[in-house]
Amino acid sequence: MPCDKSCPIEHTVNLIGHKWKVLILRNLFHQGTQRFGEIHKGIHGISQKMLTQQLRQLEADGILCRKVYPEVPPKVEYSLTALGESLKPILDEMNKWGIEHLKQRDVD
């Protein structure tokens, strides 16, 4: 029933249903405003191209804000918008679940 195109979960997934996007959000939630290189270092295994692509999509969806400083060397900062901040409860739940599940893993 909620599986139409107006399904809330489907809508959410269309915006952040991608591994890298969640990890980008995690970084911004935890570190606040960050530069491109900072985010890149903080996410293990992502390529520059993929990071650029995902950042641009998140920006286009109004989840984060991209601020370019016209300097040399170039400096670009990314920060969460209000819409991005509103995703925090989801990230929190994922964090809580991960903690619980890692505890169980340790028991094994």
Place this chain on the structure above:
Amino acid sequence: MPCDKSCPIEHTVNLIGHKWKVLILRNLFHQGTQRFGEIHKGIHGISQKMLTQQLRQLEADGILCRKVYPEVPPKVEYSLTALGESLKPILDEMNKWGIEHLKQRDVD
């Protein structure tokens, strides 16, 4: 800091950080135990192969249970395990966020 390999969010993302997996979980949470064809119909745009692949991964990770009935015509049912059920709060938050955000969209 939490960005090591033991980061809870990264762990969670590795298990369900995929668009189709979240939608599969949504279906099972909403409809309970379902057959392959039911899930396929319920998720718009997914191919049979992708559905099979994602279901197998979720099964391998212990999130859902696959039960084959040796009948003609064949029948395969998928249901959530206890581990899968424990993901519900995450789905709930995604649902809540989607509802809120769709409301804002309507205003536009």
Place this chain on the structure above:
DNA sequence: CTGCATCCGGTATGATACTG
């Protein structure tokens, strides 16, 4: 008839090198 494995063509992704 259902569930799913295989083959093939298009698309997305990763590694590297290069630019402003």
Place this chain on the structure above:
DNA sequence: CAGTATCATACCGGATGCAG
């Protein structure tokens, strides 16, 4: 430093085939 361009590769979707 923050990307872009290029190319090799891996992944994905669609059609087909097959077993039960």
